[in-house]
Amino acid sequence: MDEGNDLVDFAVDYAMKKGATYAEARYEHQEQENFILKNGVLDALYVGQDRGVGVRVLANGALGFAATNMRTKSDVRAIVDDAIKGAKASRRRTKITFAHEDAITMNWSVTEQRKLADVPVEEKIAEIQAVDRDLMQLGFKIAARYFQLSDNRIQKYFSNSEGSHIRSYSPRLRVFYFLTVLEGSDAEQTYRNYGWSGGWEGIRAWDLKNRVLEEARSMHKSLTEGKKSPEGKMDLIAGPQVSGIASHESCGHPTEADRVLGREASQAGKSFIPPDGLGMRVGSDVVTVVDDPTVENAIAYYVTDDEGVKARRRYLYKEGRVTEFLHNRETAAAFRTRSNGAARAVNYNVEAIVRMANTFVEPKDHSIDELLEGVKHGVYMKSFMEWNIDDKRYNAKYAGREAYLVENGEIKHPVRNTVVELTTPAFWSAVDAVGKDLEFEAGFCGKSDPGQALDASLGGPTMRLRNVYLR
Amino acid sequence: MEDLASHLVEKAISLGCQDAVADIVSNRSYQIRFAQNEAVISNRWRESTASVFFVYQKRVLASDIKDLSKADEAVERLVKIAKGSQENPDYAGIAKGPFKYARVRPDPKVLSLDEGGKYVEAAIGGALDQGAKECAGSFWKYEDEHFLATSNGVEGHDHRASLYLSIRALVSLESSGHGIACATKLSKFEPEKAGHKAGRIAALAKTPKSGKAGRYTVVFDPLIFGSLTDQVGGRLSAWAVLAGLSPFGKKIGKRIGSSQFTLYEDGSAESIARKRFDAEGVPTKKNVLVNKGILKTYLHNTSTAKKFRTKTTGNAGLVAPEPHAVFAKPGDRSRDEIFSEVKDGLWLTNTWYTRYQSYVTGDLSTIPRDGIFHIRNGDVVEAWKDIRLTDNLIHLMKNVEALSATTEQMMWWGEVSIPNFVPYARIKDVGITKSAE
Numbered sequence: 001m002d003e004g005n006d007l008v009d010f011a012v013d014y015a016m017k018k019g020a021t022y023a024e025a026r027y028e029h030q031e032q033e034n035f036i037l038k039n040g041v042l043d044a045l046y047v048g049q050d051r052g053v054g055v056r057v058l059a060n061g062a063l064g065f066a067a068t069n070m071r072t073k074s075d076v077r078a079i080v081d082d083a084i085k086g087a088k089a090s091r092r093r094t095k096i097t098f099a100h101e102d103a104i105t106m107n108w109s110v111t112e113q114r115k116l117a118d119v120p121v122e123e124k125i126a127e128i129q130a131v132d133r134d135l136m137q138l139g140f141k142i143a144a145r146y147f148q149l150s151d152n153r154i155q156k157y158f159s160n161s162e163g164s165h166i167r168s169y170s171p172r173l174r175v176f177y178f179l180t181v182l183e184g185s186d187a188e189q190t191y192r193n194y195g196w197s198g199g200w201e202g203i204r205a206w207d208l209k210n211r212v213l214e215e216a217r218s219m220h221k222s223l224t225e226g227k228k229s230p231e232g233k234m235d236l237i238a239g240p241q242v243s244g245i246a247s248h249e250s251c252g253h254p255t256e257a258d259r260v261l262g263r264e265a266s267q268a269g270k271s272f273i274p275p276d277g278l279g280m281r282v283g284s285d286v287v288t289v290v291d292d293p294t295v296e297n298a299i300a301y302y303v304t305d306d307e308g309v310k311a312r313r314r315y316l317y318k319e320g321r322v323t324e325f326l327h328n329r330e331t332a333a334a335f336r337t338r339s340n341g342a343a344r345a346v347n348y349n350v351e352a353i354v355r356m357a358n359t360f361v362e363p364k365d366h367s368i369d370e371l372l373e374g375v376k377h378g379v380y381m382k383s384f385m386e387w388n389i390d391d392k393r394y395n396a397k398y399a400g401r402e403a404y405l406v407e408n409g410e411i412k413h414p415v416r417n418t419v420v421e422l423t424t425p426a427f428w429s430a431v432d433a434v435g436k437d438l439e440f441e442a443g444f445c446g447k448s449d450p451g452q453a454l455d456a457s458l459g460g461p462t463m464r465l466r467n468v469y470l471r
Numbered sequence: 472m473e474d475l476a477s478h479l480v481e482k483a484i485s486l487g488c489q490d491a492v493a494d495i496v497s498n499r500s501y502q503i504r505f506a507q508n509e510a511v512i513s514n515r516w517r518e519s520t521a522s523v524f525f526v527y528q529k530r531v532l533a534s535d536i537k538d539l540s541k542a543d544e545a546v547e548r549l550v551k552i553a554k555g556s557q558e559n560p561d562y563a564g565i566a567k568g569p570f571k572y573a574r575v576r577p578d579p580k581v582l583s584l585d586e587g588g589k590y591v592e593a594a595i596g597g598a599l600d601q602g603a604k605e606c607a608g609s610f611w612k613y614e615d616e617h618f619l620a621t622s623n624g625v626e627g628h629d630h631r632a633s634l635y636l637s638i639r640a641l642v643s644l645e646s647s648g649h650g651i652a653c654a655t656k657l658s659k660f661e662p663e664k665a666g667h668k669a670g671r672i673a674a675l676a677k678t679p680k681s682g683k684a685g686r687y688t689v690v691f692d693p694l695i696f697g698s699l700t701d702q703v704g705g706r707l708s709a710w711a712v713l714a715g716l717s718p719f720g721k722k723i724g725k726r727i728g729s730s731q732f733t734l735y736e737d738g739s740a741e742s743i744a745r746k747r748f749d750a751e752g753v754p755t756k757k758n759v760l761v762n763k764g765i766l767k768t769y770l771h772n773t774s775t776a777k778k779f780r781t782k783t784t785g786n787a788g789l790v791a792p793e794p795h796a797v798f799a800k801p802g803d804r805s806r807d808e809i810f811s812e813v814k815d816g817l818w819l820t821n822t823w824y825t826r827y828q829s830y831v832t833g834d835l836s837t838i839p840r841d842g843i844f845h846i847r848n849g850d851v852v853e854a855w856k857d858i859r860l861t862d863n864l865i866h867l868m869k870n871v872e873a874l875s876a877t878t879e880q881m882m883w884w885g886e887v888s889i890p891n892f893v894p895y896a897r898i899k900d901v902g903i904t905k906s907a908e
Contacts, residue, residue: 062510063513267609390838
């Protein structure tokens with residue numbers, strides 16, 4: 001790490017000598033281990049040691065970025081020259097500026113009760129194989145089983161020309177699984193994604209085996225007992241997985257300030273919220289959605305972002321109104337505000353841009369029974385399979401995986417492929433009650449070019465939506 | 472670098488591995504991202520990586536070694552880890568070389584290109600000329616050099632370079648168009664034409680009305696048809712079939728498209744993803760995937776080929792087979808004929824966020840973006856917005872009823888993950904849904 005630190009400090013000093021008005025450099029050392037268990041067979045084990053330096057400069061009012069994994073001074077000198085040359089060649093009419101931030105010097109790290117590096121790969125494989133074995137003993141046909149376990153131990157050193165020097169260590173653990181259950185020619189498929197910032201203790205915190213078995217049983221029940229989902233206007237009880245994806249897709253993404261300003265227009269798109277949209281009503285009074293990097297053990301936990309700004313909770317929608325955009329220093333300057341610490345990069349070799357962290361619907365005080373009590377006729381959608389949303393984040397679709405008919409407050413038989421296809425305001429305005437059962441799942445959030453699939457948490461409690469069209 | 476690849480392979484074998492592959496990759500790519508009609512950042516990379524694949528008694532391990540100065544130590548550590556891993560009974564070895572490769576070299580004018588600002592300006596200018604107000608996108612000069620060695624006698628070198636530009640032009644938030652320019656030769660690179668197309672669609676898409684759900688005959692512009700053929704190509708990886716991530720399982724020899732629909736895959740053909748060899752060193756070649764609607768093969772590496780009792784198709788990735796570039800056979804219609812034969816239908820120009828309710832059935836939805844047009848008797852009568860294509864991948868391919876006579880090379884962020892050479896396509900009975908009020 002010291003070698004990387006020296007190169008980072010050298011890069012910043014050299015960039016300022018070469019004419020940058022601002023310079024920052026990031027050294028990252030990511031140690032990755034992941035494997036795929038496909039239909040009970042270990043497909044391949046991947047072990048990576050990824051490290052390098054990325055440099056970003058402001059010169060002539062434009063941004064230049066360059067990166068290398070060759071860690072010598074001459075290589076770092078070359079990427080600084082590249083970054084400055086690229087910035088100067090931009091010939092921008094409007095000059096990019098950064099919002100003010102105080103310099104920070106700090107070290108932070110995430111605690112591991114049992115270090116990921118100390119867990120032999122054999123033990124990790126055995127853990128997933130035990131889940132797979134139990135799955136095979138359920139007594140019905142699971143045509144395809146796919147598990148991926150990955151851990152990533154990320155060390156960073158960030159320095160900038162304003163005097164910030166930040167060292168951090170962030171260990172992360174993930175499990176993704178995908179199942180196909182067959183009944184005759186009919187199939188039910190599911191995927192789930194769990195994430196953890198911390199050590200191997202995460203695998204126990206998830207209660208993975210029971211969750212996977214429960215999911216497989218519910219898939220079989222959908223296939224054998226499931227009926228066509230009712231069509232028409234009715235109430236919807238949306239489980240934590242559904243409220244989580246909705247908070248990410250139709251609250252988090254549209255409040256990213258770079259998207260609002262059009263910087264992502266060609267890729268991830270823009271936003272239905274205009275730059276002057278703070279205060280705009282998008283939901284009912286009970287809807288509050290936050291993005292919070294400081295949720296301990298959530299996969300997107302961090303103390304400082306990749307521009308050296310301290311992380312804090314951001315209220316995106318509060319009591320149904322847009323209250324805050326997610327900012328990095330560039331967008332904060334454009335909006336004449338301060339960054340709220342949302343700049344992140346997936347690795348040393350890409351620029352930090354505005355990203356969500358752990359996004360969730362703020363829980364309230366209803367139990368699930370209380371939420372169900374008021375439903376005469378509706379659907380309880382616990383989870384989804386297919387989903388998508390348009391690039392202005394206005395038209396979303398969630399198609400049910402595990403869902404049940406609800407009549408007079410009672411859960412009845414499973415219903416298949418319930419479709420919720422609503423606009424963002426229609427979805428959030430219909431919420432009349434929010435539960436207290438906050439849960440998180442992990443996701444990979446895609447954005448930028450080159451694409452940066454970044455760790456994110458999607459969370460929420462069960463919610464009740466009144467009188468929405470389902471099919 | 473060539474020596475290093477061979478050295479790493481020899482090192483792994485000396486430590487007890489039976490199979491070893493090392494691909495030393497040098498990346499010198501360069502990019503300009505632009506938005507609001509000007510550059511927002513310039514990105515450059517100077518990276519060298521050894522992508523390695525080691526097998527010890529059927530224990531398969533893959534890695535990227537980033538610190539080449541300590542590559543020997545890395546190999547020792549990796550082989551030790553491989554020895555502690557588990558057998559993959561499905562592993563069936565790597566291809567036996569040596570092989571002869573086609574002689575191809577990158578365009579020196581592309582290699583020497585050091586600044587892309589004028590191509591960005593040309594694309595933006597092209598879009599603004601057509602009435603666009605705001606443009607965003609990316610210009611790329613891709614350059615990477617591969618030195619491959621395997622323990623089965625393969626030694627290969629491949630220097631790849633190409634140019635790419637993607638531009639989205641907007642008149643307003645809901646009136647936009649997209650254009651793509653791809654070339655391996657500087658003289659064939661047409662960013663201004665891509666800008667024109669994006670701007671023209673954006674201007675035509677002014678004041679869109681909310682669309683109507685139903686089933687329509689739809690003209691697919693090459694960019695959105697490319698996203699569908701990209702789905703077909705990717706789901707034909709034998710690995711996807713085995714993982715339950717494909718609707719094409721047990722469909723070899725069966726109809727999965729109309730008789731108009733012929734699709735092949737070819738890493739050796741001219742494209743911005745042209746490769747001399749796959750990850751095992753097997754020379755890339757043309758593979759007919761779908762012939763007149765009948766599924767002919769999955770994409771294989773040596774291991775999946777053995778499982779399916781066939782031969783590798785030259786599509787090995789480090790672990791799983793993957794397509795290099797996909798080509799739809801063009802049809803016999805002019806672009807105008809494709810449109811003129813539509814009595815009451817739609818023209819879709821782009822899409823994103825394709826997701827499946829079931830990969831094994833192919834039930835999916837995807838969200839058209841940029842220009843969406845209602846067509847009557849071949850003419851655009853109005854622009855639409857806020858619709859979703861909700862259908863089934865095989866149903867869509869079976870309903871391809873006409874293709875234009877020329878194809879374009881398409882590749883785009885996320886949706887068209889590799890080059891797809893595609894014509895305009897007319898597909899009947901396409902499901903369109905929309906959000907409820």
